[in-house]
Amino acid sequence: MKVGFIGLGAMGSAMASNLIKAGHDVTVWNRSPGATEPLASLGAKVVRSADRAAQGEVLFSMLANDQAMRDVLLAGGLLDGMDQGTVHVNHATISVALAKELADEHATRGIQYVAAPVFGRPDVAAAGKLNILAAGKPMIIERVRPLLEAMGSRIWPMGDAPERANVVKIAGNFMLGAAIESMAEASALARAHGVSAADFLEVMTGTLFAAPAYQGYARLIAAQRYKPAGFALPLGYKDIGLALTAADALRVPLPLAGLLRDSLLEALAAGDEDVDWSVMAEVAARRARLDEREL
Amino acid sequence: MKVGFIGLGAMGSAMASNLIKAGHDVTVWNRSPGATEPLASLGAKVVRSADRAAQGEVLFSMLANDQAMRDVLLAGGLLDGMDQGTVHVNHATISVALAKELADEHATRGIQYVAAPVFGRPDVAAAGKLNILAAGKPMIIERVRPLLEAMGSRIWPMGDAPERANVVKIAGNFMLGAAIESMAEASALARAHGVSAADFLEVMTGTLFAAPAYQGYARLIAAQRYKPAGFALPLGYKDIGLALTAADALRVPLPLAGLLRDSLLEALAAGDEDVDWSVMAEVAARRARLDEREL
Amino acid sequence: MKVGFIGLGAMGSAMASNLIKAGHDVTVWNRSPGATEPLASLGAKVVRSADRAAQGEVLFSMLANDQAMRDVLLAGGLLDGMDQGTVHVNHATISVALAKELADEHATRGIQYVAAPVFGRPDVAAAGKLNILAAGKPMIIERVRPLLEAMGSRIWPMGDAPERANVVKIAGNFMLGAAIESMAEASALARAHGVSAADFLEVMTGTLFAAPAYQGYARLIAAQRYKPAGFALPLGYKDIGLALTAADALRVPLPLAGLLRDSLLEALAAGDEDVDWSVMAEVAARRARLDEREL
Amino acid sequence: MKVGFIGLGAMGSAMASNLIKAGHDVTVWNRSPGATEPLASLGAKVVRSADRAAQGEVLFSMLANDQAMRDVLLAGGLLDGMDQGTVHVNHATISVALAKELADEHATRGIQYVAAPVFGRPDVAAAGKLNILAAGKPMIIERVRPLLEAMGSRIWPMGDAPERANVVKIAGNFMLGAAIESMAEASALARAHGVSAADFLEVMTGTLFAAPAYQGYARLIAAQRYKPAGFALPLGYKDIGLALTAADALRVPLPLAGLLRDSLLEALAAGDEDVDWSVMAEVAARRARLDEREL
Structure with missing residues (x-):
């Protein structure tokens, strides 16, 4: 054709x-x-x-x-x-x-x-x-x-209605962002208690979260390696913005999307845009000063 | 033996x-x-x-x-x-x-x-x-x-160290709660735009989130049926409390866990304890008054 | 002139x-x-x-x-x-x-x-x-x-630079919204424990918070009377949006502003726009089902 | 006597x-x-x-x-x-x-x-x-x-009932914490746009927020001087914990109190406990990397 x-x-x-x-x-x-x-x-x-x-x-x-x-x-x-x-x-x-x-x-x-x-x-x-x-x-x-x-x-x-597909895409990317934040915070908790992110995420993505959305990002978080970006930080920020805008238009409170926006914004403020959006895990670790503790 | x-x-x-x-x-x-x-x-x-x-x-x-x-x-x-x-x-x-x-x-x-x-x-x-x-x-x-x-x-x-297993369990249950809240809010967004929770979650749990943790709870949310409870609301609330306590002890900020606690508390305030903790989806829908809109 | x-x-x-x-x-x-x-x-x-x-x-x-x-x-x-x-x-x-x-x-x-x-x-x-x-x-x-x-x-x-005045105005209105949310949640806590919002806010606005920003809104919250609007809900929502937009542009995470947006959005979803933005106090009370308890 | x-x-x-x-x-x-x-x-x-x-x-x-x-x-x-x-x-x-x-x-x-x-x-x-x-x-x-x-x-x-006084005290201290976080975030926004915290807070505490609760903490935030502590960080953290505990007991969601706990926890993770709890302003500034920008 x-x-x-x-x-x-x-x-x-x-x-x-x-x-x-x-x-x-x-x-x-x-x-x-x-x-x-x-x-x-x-x-x-x-x-x-x-x-x-x-x-x-x-x-x-x-x-x-x-x-x-x-x-x-x-x-x-x-x-x-x-x-x-x-x-x-x-x-x-x-x-x-x-x-x-x-x-x-x-x-x-x-x-x-x-x-x-x-x-x-x-x-x-x-x-x-x-x-x-x-x-x-x-x-x-x-x-x-x-x-x-x-x-x-x-x-x-x-x-x-064409926009139905776009709503699903936007809501789906929001769920991806939530999955990352969830791994980011849970890994920070595990690390503070002496369990490495790699060990923790291996269990999670081998059991309850044995899904592509988790496994791909878990590898990046476990290795603390966010370059090259699979999905770049500014794009992730843009997509969470699309979810918030779609929600505002119809008055749907999305506190979790707001929380993701703040984490992504904090990652962006750190200066490096050329990283994967799973760099949210660094934000969670930094808030708890994990790298300083583990020296 | x-x-x-x-x-x-x-x-x-x-x-x-x-x-x-x-x-x-x-x-x-x-x-x-x-x-x-x-x-x-x-x-x-x-x-x-x-x-x-x-x-x-x-x-x-x-x-x-x-x-x-x-x-x-x-x-x-x-x-x-x-x-x-x-x-x-x-x-x-x-x-x-x-x-x-x-x-x-x-x-x-x-x-x-x-x-x-x-x-x-x-x-x-x-x-x-x-x-x-x-x-x-x-x-x-x-x-x-x-x-x-x-x-x-x-x-x-x-x-x-025995507590390592407990930390992983607690962090894992926190991730489960986050998965539910994520589906709850994303489904509310989809519903407001005319896509049913069932249609939306079928796509999600058939693609990126094809994992047991999502599929089980997605069924409950799609059907808006939270009884009998697979994992009861007060137990979910207790477990998020365990994550927050483990985090406080070592000074690890967990904003997402705090957000889950508030959603669960709002569900508990509604009075019925004998429901699955995925009833958080009702909280998200109620905040946006979705049931009133869809009448 | x-x-x-x-x-x-x-x-x-x-x-x-x-x-x-x-x-x-x-x-x-x-x-x-x-x-x-x-x-x-x-x-x-x-x-x-x-x-x-x-x-x-x-x-x-x-x-x-x-x-x-x-x-x-x-x-x-x-x-x-x-x-x-x-x-x-x-x-x-x-x-x-x-x-x-x-x-x-x-x-x-x-x-x-x-x-x-x-x-x-x-x-x-x-x-x-x-x-x-x-x-x-x-x-x-x-x-x-x-x-x-x-x-x-x-x-x-x-x-x-003219925009300096606008930044101060926007940041100031954000602080007003925060003051309302703070009274809203603290009053909900007091009410749940049997102290009326009126009694609680009388102490607060007579002591630490003896300032016009608090006293005016405290009267509305204590009386649960949000009409006629002194500052209408949609205007408050717009102004918090201005703060978030000004923050996003320069990558300043404002979690409290995000929280206010969600409370205001929840108030807007309830349907009545012709109310004062201190109606956030109703949102806080509704989350805890205070009116049902006090019947 | x-x-x-x-x-x-x-x-x-x-x-x-x-x-x-x-x-x-x-x-x-x-x-x-x-x-x-x-x-x-x-x-x-x-x-x-x-x-x-x-x-x-x-x-x-x-x-x-x-x-x-x-x-x-x-x-x-x-x-x-x-x-x-x-x-x-x-x-x-x-x-x-x-x-x-x-x-x-x-x-x-x-x-x-x-x-x-x-x-x-x-x-x-x-x-x-x-x-x-x-x-x-x-x-x-x-x-x-x-x-x-x-x-x-x-x-x-x-x-x-004696506990009524304690509830009011706890809810009041929660409002104090909220006032600090509000000044912290609003000042970060102002600073990013070129208005110093001192200039911004002078206007605020001279107008809408001309109250002791604001004026005292505004001085510390404007001067970025958190020692000696008027009210020490660990005490503030303890008091927000009292509010959250009092709220949990009666199932009152307090998202703003949860947000304060996270800011205080992030301040505590930074290591110095011997500071005033208005050091939350440093947390807000750090999230936006304001000090690096202003060099």
Whole structure:
């Protein structure tokens, strides 16, 4: 199938490469051009403007945030120039407010729209094993299903209203942040009592918490090694902000999300942004001065 | 082997029954006598005082809390009457302070002591699939290992100092509470945006959080059914209190544990104690008045 | 002096009336025209567009929030049309980001600008006893001082950079919210132990907390009477949001501000917006189910 | 009048000295004898056992905490030896639970008991200007009123049940802690935006928060000088613990008290206990790394 893919960060590149490997005819575009080279070598056609990537049957997008989405899709005129026959599948993690706005903007122009945020880090994306949420018209989701299956191991239909998929993605990332804070504080308690974080987390992730969300971050916390970042601190902070904003809009108190924001803010204040957001474990340890005790 | 088992609540009874089924000669005692009948029918010898249960090679105990432990073991004189050849394996979830005190009290009297708190609910205990932490002298742990393996699917050695196992148990239960609060708040956010808790949690526990700790509680939250309690609200509150006390003693700030205490306290203030501690999800929903909105 | 005043809510009207009473020649404008009548009867000249109010020596503004400020001053073209000789004194509580932006916008156009947020409720404004923060060029502040003194009992110079006054105002309102939450929770504790909120708060506001910030809100909490609102719940929520936003921008963790946001959000979820923000005391009492106990 | 005074820390010594100056015949006792010398030089009779101080018409006590109270009064047998005609006026800040227990213990023995915790630091006590809460039989309070008036500027009757005075004292100290945390965080916000804590707090304590509770601590925070301690960090931590315990007993969620406990715990983890509890301001500044920014 002839498709386009815009937004080629670590996630987008991995996802687009799986579409190419599945035999699709993929046209790619990225704001900064360097990212397109590896895909070109796999066989992608590289174009210099987003609208030229939007001329196939399906346009996939994986842009960084609300602002990038607005810049390219709305202000940049991409949506205005799209053909009504094209389906837009949007993988980005965006705010619920923008999700609703995009649903309207597409409907007004008669363009089919599927919100399809994903769970999984770049290595999972590269392996084609993402969990892909998909909200939009069931018929349209079925049409793009073979393409989604090239990128993910499972597709989770989330109903007709696109923003439903975005809410689930935002609430899910909030749960990830909570899992990290929970390991961070519990490990600090264990360490203060002489049990290393590694020993403690080995038990936890081998028993009650034998789940990918815990096992990956537990390795980082146990090793106190937060670089290179799997999911960067500023992105985690942004995502907790999306949860708080979605909650404020509908007046849902989320004290745990507020607590996560404070821990992430304290990590950011420490100055190094180029770390994984599980660096929250360092914040918990620092509050208790564990490193000074263990000298 | 000739062993004794004292403390026959839902957990203790299930554990003792597996010792009997494994062919051991088990003598049991409980403060309130009714609980001993099912075990008697399986072949246990029922005695009327704790010290008569302590006359085998190993004494297992699974009493409710610090107070029960003090009453029976210390004030009640059980420890004073025990033979030096007997090993005491204590499965109870107790405070770190009492754990250290008990280690001393046993050492003073020359009695071998293994702290062996467990992860798993009564149904897991009945199936003999508990995860059993075990801290004490390695030689002693090896001696009782066949007995522990009759009750658990995996034994986790935690080092020599008994309290290490208790710290891990306490920190682990804190992580469980955090997992519940996380699902509670995230589900409230999803519900406010029109995604049912059941739909939301199905995705989460089928992907990132495909772990027993989440799946069990997610079922209760999705169904809004908190009775019968798998782990009762007052016990959850007690265990978060153990984490806070262990943290205070060594000056480890645990803001997330404080937040859990407040949610549990709010649940307790609502009046019904005979519910599972995942009723924290009701607290989160009530703060946002979700039930009123969905009428 | 010939001056203009735009933004005639409860605060702005009271302040403008004091300028009139002090003998100044005051031209007023408000978006909804009704509010101008009482001032007209005092001698104000009422005009139909903001720019006609901006033709005197000084323009005072007391608009509701960032959006109103942007609409009138920037998008509405008021600033573009102002004479360079005019001084703009802005009393509104606005974000630090907008405060900086406005400082730039005025400087670019060569218009003198004083940020002059105030502490005090409408009755204090009516009595001409506001505390007025004032940041801007000292010479300009001295020039408008006689006018400010017609409205306030004390002028607090806050330095040259206008946003400094806005930061102090925002941080001060955060402290007010904290004082309310503190009385709310402490009163709930006292009530649970049989001491009425009225008895408890009488002691507190008669001793350690004998300050206006406490005494006013204590009366509302003691009487459990939150209408009419002195400072409305949605405004309080907005102001705590300004503190959190100002903190996020510079990475300052404010856990107490996060806690206030949750209490206010819980109050808002209860449905009634037309109440004083000290209704946080009801939230604290509801969490403990105090009303049910005291039946 | 012939009276006794036991517990001669900074507060007790100051209070006893005012009784002496008012012309009363005062017998004093303290666990560590050194503290009695200055009082002896004022004319106090120093005795070597608490029971000999309890032989006058009134016994005043100002012991450090629950444990000291239990040691001296109950375990030490002081109460058992007291004459029924003696009134015991207890100024200590103790738990609500002990307050109730002491009320019972006195009633059982027919000894009159007044709970009379005080607000005020040692300098206020020395000036005889304490605020004294007083709960007990009105007739008894009237009998000791002249003595209380020698120590305080105002006596606040709190009803018959002694623990009522203790609840108010505990809730009041919680409000003090909240005031400090509020100044700590708001000052951190101001500092990050370039307004010094001194400038910010001068405005606040000169306007809305012109109350002794704020002015005293604001001076310490503005000067970043926490020694010598007016009210030592470990005492503040103890008192917030009393509030949380009193709240837990009756199931009153106090999220703000939990937040204070975490800030105090973080301050304690930093290692220096010999500081004023307003050192919470350092914790808030450290979380935002303000000192590093301002270098």
